[in-house]
Amino acid sequence: MKGLRINTAWLSSIVGLHAAELTNREVALDDLFSASTVHRLIDALWGDRIDRELLGSLWPDAAVDARVDHAVTALTSQIAPSIAELADRMDLSQRHLRRLVERDTGLTPKTIHQVARLHHAIHDATVTSRAGLAQIAASNGYSDQAHLGRDAQRFSGLTPTALIERASTPASAEMF
Incomplete structure (x- = not known):
């Protein structure tokens, strides 16, 4: 599949x-x-x-709401702004930003940010093999290693170690 x-x-x-x-x-x-x-x-x-x-x-006629595209790009960047800061920069209320993003993506801005942060952490762990999970977690904005573990479990159903191993295999390098 x-x-x-x-x-x-x-x-x-x-x-x-x-x-x-x-x-x-x-x-x-x-x-x-x-x-x-x-x-x-x-x-x-x-x-x-x-x-x-x-x-x-x-889909040549597909039109993407530029505000949503901008928000998703910002939220998935390595150094993402807070949702409040992003809404302010876009001259939108946080509530309106959430409605726009959720309407077009099916996800809240917070969830997009959390998934992107996990993606960045797993990517960092696959390229920086000498760093421990606690260090990877801290460098990606997690309060502690347990927080990274909860996000990994929530979004992938795997532990961070299992997710890193899976992401490190050549066949899975593009999966996450």
């Missing part, structure tokens, strides 16, 4: 539903797309890389 990871800012526009309707659900591609689009996606998945160009060619 393969999965398709779509930039969260594009999701709502591509599938034609509010992303919140798809949150925490497993949905078959043929429930969302035409048979020809599904075949093109499956063909592309064999290469394990789908990028903005392919998505743009499949």
Whole structure:
């Protein structure tokens, strides 16, 4: 079984539903797309890389809310601003920012930030093998190693060590 990871800012526009309707659900591609689009996606998945160009060619009319795209980019950066700071910079209330992001991605800004922080921590651990988990946790903004462990369990169902091992294998390098 393969999965398709779509930039969260594009999701709502591509599938034609509010992303919140798809949150925490497993949905078959043929429930969302035409048979020809599904075949093109499956063909592309064999290469394990789908990028903005392919998505743009499949859905040329897809329009991404620039505010959501900006918010997701900021929240997933290595040095992400706080949600309050981001909302202020975007001249939005925190509540309005949350509604926009959740509508188009199915995730709250806080969840996007937490997943990105875990991603950065796991990536750091795979490239910096000499650093311990406590050091990796601290350098990625976790209050302690246990906090990193809770996020790893919550978002992947794995311990940080198991997640690092899985992310370190060549076949899984792009998975997380």
